[in-house]
Amino acid sequence: VPSGPSPSCPLRQSPPRSASPANFDIMPGYKPESFSEVLRWLEDTEIQYVPEGKKAGTKSYDRYQKYSQAKTVAAALELGSKPLDFVNDFEKRLLKRVGGPVRDAPLDLMAVEDTTTLTQTDLILGGFNYQLAKKEKGGEGGDDAGKDPEKVREALRKAKLSAKFGVKVE
Numbered sequence: 001v002p003s004g005p006s007p008s009c010p011l012r013q014s015p016p017r018s019a020s021p022a023n024f025d026i027m028p029g030y031k032p033e034s035f036s037e038v039l040r041w042l043e044d045t046e047i048q049y050v051p052e053g054k055k056a057g058t059k060s061y062d063r064y065q066k067y068s069q070a071k072t073v074a075a076a077l078e079l080g081s082k083p084l085d086f087v088n089d090f091e092k093r094l095l096k097r098v099g100g101p102v103r104d105a106p107l108d109l110m111a112v113e114d115t116t117t118l119t120q121t122d123l124i125l126g127g128f129n130y131q132l133a134k135k136e137k138g139g140e141g142g143d144d145a146g147k148d149p150e151k152v153r154e155a156l157r158k159a160k161l162s163a164k165f166g167v168k169v170e
Helices: 031-037 058-065 073-078 084-089 118-136 147-163
Strands: 047-048 095-099
Touching: 031 084, 031 118, 058 084, 073 084, 073 118, 084 095, 084 118, 118 147
Parallel strands: none
Antiparallel strands: 047 095
16 A cells, blocks of 8 residues: 555645745855845835736736736736746846835834834835845855754744734734
8 A cells, every 4th residue: 555645535635835935945156135125125115127028828927917907016016917027027127216215224124113003015025034044145155154943934924923912912
């Protein structure tokens, strides 16, 4: 009798990984500086997309046609942009920041004193903190480089709980 999950038993199969920020890997080729730029953006940061920036006839084009109408980061997310779209489109010069508020430094969830003030946009983009920490830990600096990814993941979890319930989570 073969061991392991049966293809006919969907309850034993692993669920697919979601596309949430905590579950995707930073793709090779994207610059950490691009993630740092996106992590400076707030929900009201004004952005501008290049018209017809993607190849017609693709799923990417269809989504881009919707979210590229947005004038702010929050609006782009509401219109279907995924967090990594910001980085990809920024690097390919399909997207630029044109005004509005920005942070002086990239969002660092471990340094936020009052996580109840974070917006949904902050929480979505804040997932990049975890990905950057994972990349730094496995990068040239070895295990001592950057922040501990597990501590960053815990900070993200606490920030999401704080936002959900409106109380600071210790």
